[in-house]
Amino acid sequence: MFFNAIAVVCADASGYEATEEDFVRWENTWDSLIPPGAYDFVPKDFYFELLFNPTFQSQLDEAGRVINPLLEGKSIEIAGFMVPIEVREENVLKFLLVPEAGQCIHVPPPPLNQTLFVDTTTAPTPLRDLYQPIIIWGRLSVGTQSFEIADSGYSLAASKIITLNLEEDMIPVVPGADGDR
Structure with missing residues (x-):
């Protein structure tokens, strides 16, 4: 999730304004969900054709299933995108949090170590557009769970969820795509 953070304002009454440092x-929080060394097999001189190598693909799949046990019980703040699993009227009771918009609505789903299960049954959160980023504060639990659309490597007990409203001049930045950025 890369953004050119010009200005971001959350939809809630807190007036929370995200900075480039927040992004x-x-x-970095998403990166910490991947245990150190999980992708050490990827060569520094990576080339596109390697993605078609069955052995390499198998290694990628395996690395995506490794979770970081050191995160058990840690409090985190993380931004991502909601993929509803259970909805009642206009409220989401359970959802997956993923790092990029549109994940889980295509195949393959994101890696297990990049998918968080969030249960808001006791305090339902409003349904949002799948492309609307949110910020969640909460405590992590490590452990896999399987759902019809994807598996998760972590559960997050959310203490607070707010919506990020990206201003129209927020442009997703793809590293290396524009030498001026």
Whole structure:
């Protein structure tokens, strides 16, 4: 999830305004879900054709199933996208949080170590557009769960969820795609 953070304002009454540093911190939180060394097999001189190598693909799949046990019980703040699993009227009771918009609505789903299960049954959260980013504060639990659309490697007991409203001049930035950024 890369953004050119010009200005971001949350939809709730808190007036929370995200900075470029917030986006870096959230990206680092997603990275911390992957145990150190999980992708050490990827060569520094990676080339596109390698993706078609069955052995390499198998290694990628296996690395995506490795979760970080050191995160058990840790409090985190993370931004991502909601993929509803259970909805009642206009409220989401259970959902998956993924790092990029549109994941889980296509195949393959994101790796297990990049998917968080969030149960808001006791305090349902409003249904949002799948492309609307949210920020969640909460405590992590490590452990896999399987759902029809994807598996998760973590559960997050959310203490607070707010919506990020990206202003129209927020442009997703793809590293290396534009030398001026």
